[in-house]
Amino acid sequence: MLSRLLLLFATFCSATHLLPEGLRFSYDDPQSWRLSYPQCGGNYQSPISLSLHKAIPIGLPPLHFGHYDQPFDELLSVRNNGHTVEFRVPTTVLGERPFLTGGLLGDFYEARAVHFHWGSSQRKGSEHLLNGRRYDLEMHIVHRNTRYQSDEEARNQTDGLAVLAVLFKVVRTSYLFYQPGLNEIFGSLLHLGDFNSSYTPPAFLTLGSLLGNLDRGNFYAYMGSLTTPPCSPAVVWHVFAEVLPISHLELPKFWQLRDRRGRPLLNTFRPLQSVEARQVFHRRASEAYVWLK
Ligand SMILES: [Zn+2]
Numbered sequence: 001m002l003s004r005l006l007l008l009f010a011t012f013c014s015a016t017h018l019l020p021e022g023l024r025f026s027y028d029d030p031q032s033w034r035l036s037y038p039q040c041g042g043n044y045q046s047p048i049s050l051s052l053h054k055a056i057p058i059g060l061p062p063l064h065f066g067h068y069d070q071p072f073d074e075l076l077s078v079r080n081n082g083h084t085v086e087f088r089v090p091t092t093v094l095g096e097r098p099f100l101t102g103g104l105l106g107d108f109y110e111a112r113a114v115h116f117h118w119g120s121s122q123r124k125g126s127e128h129l130l131n132g133r134r135y136d137l138e139m140h141i142v143h144r145n146t147r148y149q150s151d152e153e154a155r156n157q158t159d160g161l162a163v164l165a166v167l168f169k170v171v172r173t174s175y176l177f178y179q180p181g182l183n184e185i186f187g188s189l190l191h192l193g194d195f196n197s198s199y200t201p202p203a204f205l206t207l208g209s210l211l212g213n214l215d216r217g218n219f220y221a222y223m224g225s226l227t228t229p230p231c232s233p234a235v236v237w238h239v240f241a242e243v244l245p246i247s248h249l250e251l252p253k254f255w256q257l258r259d260r261r262g263r264p265l266l267n268t269f270r271p272l273q274s275v276e277a278r279q280v281f282h283r284r285a286s287e288a289y290v291w292l293k
Pocket of ligand 1 (some may be wrong): 070115117140227
């Protein structure tokens with residue numbers, strides 16, 4: 001009976017969140033995660049440092065963003081879960097789930113959830129580094145391979161999850177960038193100060209609106225892990241080479257969030273992990289690729 005209840009609980013959790021609910025960790029000492037979550041001390045860990053000169057240039061197919069431009073059929077519920085700001089990706093007005101394929105992906109991956117990593121007034125907070133540089137903010141759009149039935153099953157496969165990463169650079173301007181989806185999410189942050197608080201932006205968004213005018217054809221790709229416990233080496237990463245702007249008036253809104261103990265939720269990025277023998281690929285935009293040839 002207990003195991004059935006646990007199974008039900010696990011199924012419920014995986015239906016709404018990438019990570020098992022109630023999983024506790026803090027950014028005070030990420031080196032100690034491995035004590036409770038052995039995979040955090042294992043191979044194929046993320047994030048890593050990406051650079052144009054070390055990556056293997058390759059004619060990867062472009063990413064295909066299925067249903068990314070169809071509006072969602074419900075309003076988003078953005079939540080402070082104690083270690084990040086996250087929302088579940090709803091189905092679209094046509095009943096479809098936005099999906100990702102192409103790039104390094106051999107399968108179709110359905111979009112599940114979106115969350116962020118940030119720093120503080122003292123430190124920049126992207127997880128991946130680009131050409132030796134850490135940026136101010138990083139957004140992750142988490143997708144699950146449609147071959148697997150649950151997040152737990154996907155976390156146990158090397159091709160279980162696909163995460164799209166977008167890095168942001170703070171820009172000193174009071175002008176609001178034309179990034180309608182992102183502006184709604186950033187605008188939600190002032191309502192999300194307390195742990196477990198949630199807010200529903202009053203706009204029907206698309207997943208694609210979170211990418212702004214980003215050059216979607218220019219990205220790095222490699223095999224890695226979740227950057228939070230349990231650090232499962234189950235993620236095919238695609239990190240865009242172009243960095244999006246965020247106003248200096250928006251970025252500090254992340255810094256006023258608090259964790260479950262009421263402390264400021266700051267520096268929510270995992271330290272860099274070793275690349276080891278992994279191959280990191282870089283796909284250039286198709287025009288540039290043709291030009292280089
Ligand atoms: Zn993340």
